[in-house]
Amino acid sequence: MTEASKDAVDAITAQWYAVRPELNTDPMAVFGRIFRTAKAVGDAMERAYGRYGLSRGEFDVIGTLRRSGAPYTLSPRQLSATLMLTTGGMTGRLDKLEKAGLLTRSPDPHDRRGLRVALTERGLALVDEAVVAGLEVQRTALAGLEPEEVEVLGGLLRKVLAGAP
Template structure:
C-alpha cells in the first residue's frame, strides 16, 4: 500500500519519482518548500502590515529608514540601492508614504540638487509596530521547531543563499 504524502511537495516529488525514477528529486523537495514557505509567509506578512496601513513595499522603505538609525534619513538613491528598485519605482513608494504622513522629503543641505528622506514620528511608530507584529508572526510559525533546530536551519539557509547567488552578487 502506498504511503500518503506528508505535504504537497511530497505529492509532487512522488509523482516525479513515479514518472522519472532516474531523477534525484531532493533538490525539488528542498527548494519547493523554501518557495512555498516564502510565498505563504509573505502573504501572511502582507496581511499583518495592512493593519498598519502599509503594504510590503512600503514596509521595506520604512524598515530601511528605521534600520539606518537616527535621524532615520537616507537619500532616495541610497534607498533605491538598498531595495534594488529603480528610481521611478522608489518615487511611487515615497509619494504614497509622504501622502500618508509616514515620511518627509526635504532638500539635502549638502547637495542643492539632492533630497533626503526621513521618517516622521508617525512613520517611526508605524514601522516599530509593524516590524514587531511581523516578527511575532514569524516567531509563532518558527515555534514549530526547537530553538536549536531553528538556529541550525538559519545556518543551513545562509549556506544555500550563498551558494545560490551569482558570483559577485549581493546577498
C-alpha cells in the first residue's frame, strides 16, 4: 500500500500496532471504514433529502409507504416495526409529515382502535423524486467500483450483517 492510498483508519490501526503489536486490528479497520462510510453517505443523503424538505427519517417513513405498493397504506405499528422506531418516535414523524400534506391518518376500517397511514398524491410525487436523489448519492459513493465489485461488496456485507451480534 502506498503512503498516498492510506487513510485515517490506517493511522488508527498503526497507532494500536505501536502500543499493542500483538493485536489483530483487521476487524477494527473494516468496521472503522464501514462506520466512516455510513456517516459520510448518510450526511450526503440528509442533504439530498433536505432539498425536498425532508429529513432522512422522514424520507424513510414515506419511502416505506411507497415501497409497500398501492394503496400505499400501513398501520403505524407496521411502520414502526419496519423502521425499528418506538411508537413515540413514529408519532412525531407522522405529525410532521401529515402537517406537510404528505400523508394522512384515518381510522382502520377493520380495527376500531387502529389507524391507517396513507401517502397523499403530493407525498407520492415527492418520494418518487427524493428516492432518485438518494440513489444518486449512493451511486456516487460507489463510483470507484466496477459493477461486479459492487455486487461482491453487497454480498460480503450481507454475510457480515447476518453474523452481527
